[in-house]
Amino acid sequence: MQKPLTSPAPQSPDTPERDPLKPEEKRAVVKRFSTHLNKGQIRYLRAGHLDILERHRTDLGFTDPETGRVMVDCFTSAGCFNVGRSNPAVQRAIEEALTTCDMGSGHLLSEAKIRLARHLTARAPAGLTHLFFAAGGGEAVDCALKLALGASGKTGIIATQKAYHGHTGLALSVNGKDHYRRHFEPLMPGVRFAPFNDLGAVRDMAGPDTAAVIIEPVQGEAGIHVATQAYIRGLRELCDELGIFLIFDEVQTGFGRTGALFAAEHYGVVPDILATAKSMGGGLFPNGAVLYAMNDNVARFLETWPAFHLSYSGGSDIGCRVSLAVLDEIDRLDLCSNARDRGEEFLRALEEIRGENPGIIREVRGIGLMVGIEYIHEFMGPMMSNALAEGGIFAAYSGNAPQVMRFMLPLTVSREEIEQVVEVIRKAIRTMKALLPVALPAAKIPGVLPLLNSEKIQTVTFNWLRTLETAAHLMTRKRRS
Template identity: 40%
Template sequence: MTVVDDILAEKDFEKIRKETETNYREYLNPFALRMFKNAGLDVIEGRREGACVWDISGEKYIDCVTGAGIFNAGRHNREITDALKKALDVYDMGGWISIIRERGLLAKKLAQITPGNLKYSIFCCGGGEAVEVAIKLARGHTGKTEIICMENGYHGVTGFALPATGREVYKKPFAPLTPGYIHVPFNDLDAVKSAITKDTAAVLLEPVQGEGGIRPADDSYLAGLRKLCTENEILLIFDEVQTGFGRTGKMFCAEHSGVTPDIMVLAKSMSGGLYPISCAVFTEEISDFLYSHPFIIINSFGGTSLACLTALATIEYIEKNNLPERAVQMGKRFMEGLLALKKNFPELVVDVRGKGLMLGIEFPEDSIGPRMACLLKKNGVISIYTFNNPKIIRIMPSLVITEEEVDFVIDAFDKSLKEIRAQEAGRNMKGAGK
């Protein structure tokens, strides 16, 4: 028996819970554990399949977080798992200072499926790292330094990416940060125009702000940005970490507007939640920078044989099962249900919005988002508010979610909103009786 056999063989869920909570408290992050427990979100993931996750105790939940879009192809997708198993039987990761066949095959596939003239790829492990690559390419290619980013945008928390994230709370304890980042209001073309200087290298944004509260950019705004960037020789970077690989109803969100960025950042669902990989995909013109600096952007674990084969299997699964179209259909069903909730709970639901299966519900005050997350879990759904805006609960299930599961989620929202309404009514009565 190996350590892994021992761990996987343990079935006493009370023992597992106690051990896991102790390890989190003693060796990981005690306050995060406290927050999870306070919010009733202390699910210890056991079985995972399709749109669902089971707590180690066997309690089933529909996962509407999916790690903010990691599991587009479903939790523990068996076809992709088998592909990874086959790859593991043949290869290790592969050396980063080596020529790797699978890396070239994945780069070619990405050139084929990404829009317009996006062609070359640099691979890394996480979304933040890929944003860093995009920023380095922008500065390296243009010889300019300033990056215009969006207020409430989220691009990760690593070195070059952290200053681009549009919220002070992530940045303040780590100052001084890399300089040269300017934040402007999202969906405001004039604000970008005003921020452009002779030193502007790129405009960086998410086509749908995820952590900012599921806020889609207007198509006309994206078209305006494209024109503005081209006219001023500025690169346009789309962070499609959350929106990529079918999430919004197209393989990439950029396709909705028909706007092609100069660099597209991809991660999350790229390899089905089974092996880490991310990348920046960019135009041939930008690749010129690499001729004189072929080894200036490197990563030991970026684009390994295993990651690339897993990503190829994931893309094949998404295409074969037409998951972008499924996101459209299930997104429509969700939206109908959510609009009905908005009608039935006008005092609690301010707005419902999104694209495909990247949806958000906005509440009138901050406290309702966390309270809803707590109640939804009680009603069989895992969801969480967006990090930069707690007024909004996100709905980002796997794209393999069924019609019955969509209806279950809507029903859970209905029950949870009724409970919030009852809590508020009780509180108002107490206030009135003072």
């Protein structure tokens, strides 16, 4: 019998969440969430069997208290849990910090800030010698863009199509899909979008008013697209030639995710500014950083406006101690190497699955443990999310490319656990294939494919199916009782 991928964490007798969640309790939780937080999110999650309360969070995932099923977290909140869920060493770091300090003031001197700054700049690509702290990814991108705009005195930004950089002000402005921006425009002016991996398009857009080019070395929300060597090196040469800041958004790719501490290392290229966050906080206390190279323009700007970016919680004493523990765990467990090795094994196995299912899977791609499976139609992403959840895997399709299922396992995953995840994926594909004899012919009917690809229609359909499933389960229970 196949063992669970993770085991529930032990609980003390007085733990309030120790009992299974009864159906009526689950309904009450859902109602309260809908009333006080977000009703639309419940419908969206329920459609994919993801309306789950996370309990017993440990290592690779968590337990669904309603079913008792151990869920493997293959999303990790887009890379927040690189060192695992509830990592004991990181937990000890925050517990020790709480006995001696609080968050601290962002305006004052701090030994914890200094230690982390020295450690990060020593580990970063050569030349990134200074940093600012940020509360999270969006704020880190905001800070990076502000630094480039202020130091250059220019107003233009080049970003990439389908890019995702966060939901805050300037970061939102450089998101490369209209649906993120349209309800909040006008946003920052002067932003232009080039196709990813298209150096010629960037060259055509760049000019004397261009302050910065911002890219993700691996586009996450766009569907796990890895930048080519020629593209990254060409961007570096172009930015040097025209005096443009090159910004890497490594919020998702940083802290070992791609098999190196930062994805920039794979290219032998150093950006002028690098924004990182997510797993920097170990999934326990948020923290982010903007590393940058010092030059004359930056020095002049910071001399005249040293407080151009302030953060309420970025670089807090607690956050910095947590981030130091995260870096120690990455080193102690050699997680960069593990991400490379397990990622290669995962990609090979998924390529085998692709070869077995050419009419379903278009492409498998990724680097390290940042992997995507692209299906031939958008509606297949939500279908797979549903099938994987039933098999005990929490995975998410890409927000900017619903046909792509993203897999971003904790970097602590073992070879045996990768093999078990692969088997669940195989089973989920078999489940999806049982529905395709109806869906695929329907997709060929004019006007039907856009309906199948509609997130709204998918949500309604899968919620209806969940209602039928729930009714069937209740009838089964009544017969047994």
